[in-house]
Amino acid sequence: MAKEHGIDGFVIYHYYSCGSKLLDKPTELLLNNEDIDTNYCLYWANESWESRWYGQKTEVIWEQKYGNENNWEEHFHYCLKFFKDKRYIKVDNKPVFIIYKDWSFKDVNKFVTYWNELAIKNGFDGIYFVKTVAGGNDDSLGCFNAAFEREPFYTFTHGLPAFRKYGRYLRSRVLEYLNKIILNKFKTGVIQYQPDYKEICNLISSRNMPNGGRTILGAFTDWDNSPRRQYNSTVFRNVSVDAFEKCLRNQYYKAEEQESPFVIINAWNEWGEGNYLEPDELYSDGFLKAVKNVKS
Numbered sequence: 685m686a687k688e689h690g691i692d693g694f695v696i697y698h699y700y701s702c703g704s705k706l707l708d709k710p711t712e713l714l715l716n717n718e719d720i721d722t723n724y725c726l727y728w729a730n731e732s733w734e735s736r737w738y739g740q741k742t743e744v745i746w747e748q749k750y751g752n753e754n755n756w757e758e759h760f761h762y763c764l765k766f767f768k769d770k771r772y773i774k775v776d777n778k779p780v781f782i783i784y785k786d787w788s789f790k791d792v793n794k795f796v797t798y799w800n801e802l803a804i805k806n807g808f809d810g811i812y813f814v815k816t817v818a819g820g821n822d823d824s825l826g827c828f829n830a831a832f833e834r835e836p837f838y839t840f841t842h843g844l845p846a847f848r849k850y851g852r853y854l855r856s857r858v859l860e861y862l863n864k865i866i867l868n869k870f871k872t873g874v875i876q877y878q879p880d881y882k883e884i885c886n887l888i889s890s891r892n893m894p895n896g897g898r899t900i901l902g903a904f905t906d907w908d909n910s911p912r913r914q915y916n917s918t919v920f921r922n923v924s925v926d927a928f929e930k931c932l933r934n935q936y937y938k939a940e941e942q943e944s945p946f947v948i949i950n951a952w953n954e955w956g957e958g959n960y961l962e963p964d965e966l967y968s969d970g971f972l973k974a975v976k977n978v979k980s
Contacts, residue, residue, distance in 0.1 A: 686722065689972040690979030693723030693773055695782065695948055700728065700759055702751040715766055725773040725780040726766060730789060756795055760802045767808065775945055778812035782832060787821040796827045814900060823894040831895055835902035835950055836884050843887045852877055863915045873915030881920040882927045889934035897943040901935045904950040905971050908958025925967055929974035936978050
């Protein structure tokens, strides 16, 4: 279904903490079944898992740890079997490896250097490291090959006027307090943030690429994380397949002009946050058809 609609490959979340892994079976099944004809790369979602996602009191239930060079080498050799897969996405003989929160990993520069050395020893020209820019960091590349603008969070953090950004923050904090202290006791509440989908898509489309071909642009179908956060959530208004298609087309053209290798759509099946390309009862296969229209 993905190939029929122009999806070239998948960016798959990779949860790894000093040898401890989560949600690793799907990726390993993909690796071990070479007849599955799709390209893919790993996206290291390097953050701890907390029970707040389930509406409970915040508690760390799986901690992200980084360790030392011995742990980094063990991590590399776990990933190496994927890197060597002919379906694994590479740029200039460098396996693509995206990191979610580079800013939370204080030794990330040493890690990048070490992995590049290990990759060269194993027949590659290094690793094509990509940092995620969404919040908590900026567009500067540093030791990375490219920066990925993960949407819609890049635009929330870097694309809104200052007064809108601070207004969003203030509204969220006030409503979080109001919901928790008063409204939730009566089994009701007010959604923290309800941005306009078409407006955010227009902001994404009109923005220039800060690092030229070393920027990986993003697009997104929708966002609604109320299944996880209830009223303390972000829920888009005026979601439109047409707006998505227009935004994706503009992103695609910009990437071609700047010779950027990818546009990454968030996401294929993030059902818990209302963010998916897979067909549903509301839009049918509209988002997939939009991708196919852009690609063709």
